[in-house]
Amino acid sequence: MATRTLKDPLYEQVARIGKALASPRRLELLELLAQGEKTVEMLAAALAIDLKLASAHLKALAAARIVASRRDGKYRWYRLSGPDVAQLWVRLREVAETHLAELRVALHAMAGAPETLVATAREELLTQARSGAIVVIDVRPRDEYDTAHLPFARSLPLAELEARLAELPADKDIVAYCRGPFCLFADTAVRLLTARGYRARKLRDGVSEWQAAGLPLAMAAR
Amino acid sequence: MATRTLKDPLYEQVARIGKALASPRRLELLELLAQGEKTVEMLAAALAIDLKLASAHLKALAAARIVASRRDGKYRWYRLSGPDVAQLWVRLREVAETHLAELRVALHAMAGAPETLVATAREELLTQARSGAIVVIDVRPRDEYDTAHLPFARSLPLAELEARLAELPADKDIVAYCRGPFCLFADTAVRLLTARGYRARKLRDGVSEWQAAGLPLAMAAR
């Protein structure tokens, strides 16, 4: 029937996006790009893969139109095509977490002690951060904080954390977050802070998760 | 570094879901299963593919844990693992529609005249349906209506539409919907109704799209 020749192209087009999401490397690239623009070099280094391979995967993502790029001198900067792409990554990860026991096991094996996780609801956390009852720190690199960060969060990149400990209050709860549930920066930060006597917990959210929950972000002024 | 051996399995697990979404056939299966439980035979017939091939694709979906199945006598009934899977399909389709010009072109080529589309907001439509100002008809097969349908919608399967025209008011706007934007049932219904002098329009939403917009469905009582 003619219906098939009409409908088949539709599912084929959507499957282009699906195919882009079918590789672990590309998913990791998407998560990194959700933190802000990056060059091929930066992405390849972060994934510990060859630059050529990173380029090939980025080409695949670009073919599916979920990433875009611009050239600036010698470098080419890649970015997500839109906020909806970051949301899709979050939803995909959530479905995986819900239905794949293996993922929950792997997450459990990776994460620190569960009692160091933030248990309060996001709105409550926001209220406490606003009032100054707790201190929220963004332990990602500075440029990612500059692109977008949680409201009332201050930037304290993991690399500088030890040297800048004096900036943190010893008598308040400290909540650290990073790129999302798959990122280890916040875990490392919590371990370090706890060892130094601070009351520190980790928030699983990154900016994409926070936004997917319908909460506002502090964006870079452009 | 050890980080990679910890993180790699996480992205691999999520990519299992991504891989399941990487085939047009499997996406069409997901959309059908979002309408309710189906047997392999029903699904193969709907996709106009071999039963064995349908079985293989369902196996792939089951391996990714996004569909589940039960046996009932000679038949095996497949279903989505959860409502989040239908939502993921909707989000994936939306991202594709936003970023792939080719998809918008294909949709345009397939759909009927744009002026027959419902232009009002969903909440407004709901209000009008509640008050009886418009009539909302669900033109999917009866069993799909029974599984879940839009509030205040009445079942009028496309196959029975012509014979049951007398049930429809000639003086009210009629809004037809089916499985979603990729389904042609509602288009066909609108064409038929318009030809018979009714004021009919199509709603792009299916139940999944409606639910993804945060609106309630009428569910089967269990």
Next chain:
DNA sequence: CATACATTCAAACAATCATTAGATTGTTTT
């Protein structure tokens, strides 16, 4: 118990994909 039927399994093939290496294109710096 034999048959029919829905579905899955197993094997095979072509097509596609991930990865690597070498050559090439732009761009900046000298």
Next chain:
DNA sequence: AAAACAATCTAATGATTGTTTGAATGTATG
């Protein structure tokens, strides 16, 4: 203009996937 560098393109590889075919499994029915 030449050298240095970021990134892409091309070609080749082995691995994975989609599809078809025939055999096997499990369940109902005569």
